[in-house]
Amino acid sequence: MAEASGQFGVNGPENKRDWPALSDAEASEVLSHFPLPAPARQVVWHGRRPFSSTGVVLLADGSRVFVKRHDHCLRDAAALGEEHHFITHLAEQGVPVGQTWRTKTGQAALDLGGSAYEVFSIMPGHDLYETVQSWEPFHNVKQAFSGGLHLGRLHDAARNFNAPARPSRRPLLSTFEVITSPNLMAGLERWIPQQAGLTEALPRHPWREDIPAALLPFHERLKPHLGTIQPRWGHGDWHPSNLFWTGTGADAQVCGILDFGMSDRTCAAYDLAVAIERTAIAWLEPQNNCPVIHERLEAFLSGYLAQYALSCEERRLVPLFLPLVHVEYALSEVAYYETLVHDRAGVKAAYTDYLLGHAHWFASPSGQQFLRWLTRTLQAPSCP
Numbered sequence: 001m002a003e004a005s006g007q008f009g010v011n012g013p014e015n016k017r018d019w020p021a022l023s024d025a026e027a028s029e030v031l032s033h034f035p036l037p038a039p040a041r042q043v044v045w046h047g048r049r050p051f052s053s054t055g056v057v058l059l060a061d062g063s064r065v066f067v068k069r070h071d072h073c074l075r076d077a078a079a080l081g082e083e084h085h086f087i088t089h090l091a092e093q094g095v096p097v098g099q100t101w102r103t104k105t106g107q108a109a110l111d112l113g114g115s116a117y118e119v120f121s122i123m124p125g126h127d128l129y130e131t132v133q134s135w136e137p138f139h140n141v142k143q144a145f146s147g148g149l150h151l152g153r154l155h156d157a158a159r160n161f162n163a164p165a166r167p168s169r170r171p172l173l174s175t176f177e178v179i180t181s182p183n184l185m186a187g188l189e190r191w192i193p194q195q196a197g198l199t200e201a202l203p204r205h206p207w208r209e210d211i212p213a214a215l216l217p218f219h220e221r222l223k224p225h226l227g228t229i230q231p232r233w234g235h236g237d238w239h240p241s242n243l244f245w246t247g248t249g250a251d252a253q254v255c256g257i258l259d260f261g262m263s264d265r266t267c268a269a270y271d272l273a274v275a276i277e278r279t280a281i282a283w284l285e286p287q288n289n290c291p292v293i294h295e296r297l298e299a300f301l302s303g304y305l306a307q308y309a310l311s312c313e314e315r316r317l318v319p320l321f322l323p324l325v326h327v328e329y330a331l332s333e334v335a336y337y338e339t340l341v342h343d344r345a346g347v348k349a350a351y352t353d354y355l356l357g358h359a360h361w362f363a364s365p366s367g368q369q370f371l372r373w374l375t376r377t378l379q380a381p382s383c384p
Contacts, residue, residue: 152307234271
């Protein structure tokens with residue numbers, strides 16, 4: 001088995017792992033349930049992203065597959081089936097997504113020993129951002145343009161995918177059940193008990209005072225436009241390390257789309273706002289006031305709009321969603337770090353730096369200037 005390194009934590013690379021690395025024996029047992037061309041030989045690579053354990057497994061015939069293990073607290077085979085349903089639809093529309101393997105009994109994933117396992121064929125291309133912390137910006141404008149183009153392509157392909165929204169109990173999703181409620185706090189009160197561990201975790205923070213102060217002004221601006229939302233499935237976690245690339249140079253283009261674990265039925269404007277939040281603002285540079293990388297964002301938007309025609313209503317929604325897109329995911333992370341992996345640094349990052357900190361930045365002069373710029377940039381001449 002390849003030596004397992006640590007993981008990307010909330011403050012950068014860490015030596016520890018929240019979830020044990022895949023073992024050779026485990027991979028062999030799991031893959032025996034899938035109709036692969038040959039049995040497993042050994043795990044030859046371990047991923048470092050958090051929330052799950054991943055690995056590349058060498059088979060006896062020399063081919064390889066990608067295996068991902070999820071604790072049942074986060075995903076079971078039924079939950080993974082929701083994601084795979086969307087992946088299959090996109091593949092049928094020609095979107096370059098990973099090829100999933102079904103079990104010998106036809107299931108999308110395997111439940112075994114308190115975990116759920118999914119298996120993918122190895123995607124062609126290069127994991128160009130493998131060593132980069134998630135949510136870092138694109139390296140350059142060419143890669144940003146390609147990233148935007150493929151998100152637009154995904155949104156266009158999702159137009160006729162009509163699966164319902166995922167259950168509220170699913171943790172760690174990019175969803176907007178709460179922020180699209182007419183009453184933000186009432187929506188929170190309904191949603192919190194459905195998120196495992198959140199009712200236990202939140203009383204350790206003054207959330208009933210913090211959340212209205214940080215988020216209600218943005219929600220009040222969004223609320224009059226809730227009736228214009230056109231539901232559509234989105235990726236939910238669009239950033240460069242969830243993409244595969246044609247090469248390793250500056251001219252590399254997107255050739256594959258990974259990790260649909262946070263996908264859900266939201267809308268194109270919301271999913272685009274998620275992508276902007278995760279690729280255009282240097283959140284890992286708070287000492288520099290989290291600068292916006294305007295030229296790469298402009299390229300990203302140019303690529304997106306070359307593939308997907310945002311309506312006037314969608315153009316208005318994007319900057320209205322942007323200060324709120326993180327809310328439900330951040331709260332779910334609070335529960336994850338507090339009650340599941342017991343990581344105090346993670347709790348602080350999720351609640352103070354992420355849930356509240358991002359909202360505070362958008363309320364700051366820099367954040368307000370950026371929202372005005374984005375509103376002007378997206379406003380088409382034909383939009384009244």
